[in-house]
Amino acid sequence: MIEFEKPGDCPSGENCPVHFRVDREIRRDDEFLYSHITYVGEYCVMTGDNPAYVNNPLPAVVHMMEHGRLPDDCLATLVYRVGLKGTLYDIATSGAPLVPERTVPSGDLDAAQANHAITVSWVASL
Ligand SMILES: [Zn+2]
Numbered sequence: 001m002i003e004f005e006k007p008g009d010c011p012s013g014e015n016c017p018v019h020f021r022v023d024r025e026i027r028r029d030d031e032f033l034y035s036h037i038t039y040v041g042e043y044c045v046m047t048g049d050n051p052a053y054v055n056n057p058l059p060a061v062v063h064m065m066e067h068g069r070l071p072d073d074c075l076a077t078l079v080y081r082v083g084l085k086g087t088l089y090d091i092a093t094s095g096a097p098l099v100p101e102r103t104v105p106s107g108d109l110d111a112a113q114a115n116h117a118i119t120v121s122w123v124a125s126l
Pocket residue numbers: 010011012013016017018019020
């Protein structure tokens with residue numbers, strides 16, 4: 001990743017979700033996809049592809065071949081402490097997620113959305 005002296009140097013401007021605190025939700029269907037980012041105080045709540053499979057897709061591929069569907073934990077909600085002004089950019093140095101990830105099956109976008117909302121409420125109560 002390219003590092004900038006200050007966030008304003010990013011060519012993507014203030015809509016850049018990496019360098020600015022941009023809450024956003026992307027929900028699709030048919031070929032799945034759920035991506036939701038919510039900032040709550042010094043925390044970032046993220047729901048999307050389970051990082052375990054992003055970094056190592058082989059177990060998911062093997063599961064797909066053996067069972068004809070993706071594993072039941074393809075989507076995950078994670079909470080990172082990024083600081084009051086922190087962004088996605090700061091997750092790399094924020095350490096491990098705050099809580100064990102909460103996972104849902106890849107096709108269940110309703111469950112992913114509910115998982116995210118529950119987690120945001122919990123983080124807001126901290
Ligand atoms: Zn940027």
